[in-house]
């Protein structure tokens with residue numbers, strides 16, 4: 001149920017203004033992104049990520065990568081310069097249609113629509129690298145928590161996941177604060193946005209300690225975690241670098 005609204009919002013955005021829905025710069029609204037500039041930003045992001053991991057001494061195979069919440073494939077296509085095969089997954093059929101239209105990598109980039117609250121479309125241990133940026137922040141935490149566990153399940157031994165999710169205050173499940181969070185980030189925010197004629201994109205966070213617990217439970221080894229960029233007051237954007245133990 002929680003994902004229905006996310007799917008509906010991104011299906012509408014993917015059909016009307018897909019590049020702006022991914023990088024919402026005011027001057028690029030109404031299909032004013034230059035696709036070359038837009039995709040170049042994706043290449044720069046992934047080249048920087050790969051260089052950063054190499055500097056940290058984090059090594060992994062470059063066979064198959066997953067881009068979770070791929071949108072129009074801005075990062076999937078960039079990953080295809082570093083991996084033999086990339087799978088991009090998105091909840092929105094219109095985004096995936098756009099991704100296929102923009103694909104310049106042929107069979108090296110495969111795109112999948114997944115509306116399930118898990119990643120059961122993939123078998124265990126199939127990816128060497130998983131990347132997800134500016135995606136989990138739009139998904140209600142109860143679903144994101146499952147996806148985070150799924151990242152670990154999908155990694156091959158010694159595979160690595162790098163994902164971003166905002167950090168914010170801890171919220172105890174079943175508490176009044178949890179009920180308020182659900183109302184405020186769901187119906188209240190959507191209603192407020194609708195009234196102002198804005199897309200009903202949700203913004204969520206998960207407390208960093210909770211993410212660590214989830215990764216530990218899933219059997220992932222947290223290599224590092226760092227703050228990068230800001231989301232809102234009291235919420236910061238945080239990256240988590242996780243390895244699947246095992247392998248040589």
Ligand SMILES: C[S@@+](CC[C@H](N)C(=O)[O-])C[C@H]1O[C@@H](n2cnc3c(N)ncnc32)[C@H](O)[C@@H]1O
Nearest residue numbers: 010022069070071074090091092095133134135
């Ligand atoms: C802001 S865009 C980012 C796209 C891409 N990560 C990038 O940086 O170019 C967020 C994307 O996440 C997708 N998304 C939201 N919820 C999702 C879910 N539960 N599973 C997969 N994709 C999801 C949206 O449809 C949208 O395409």
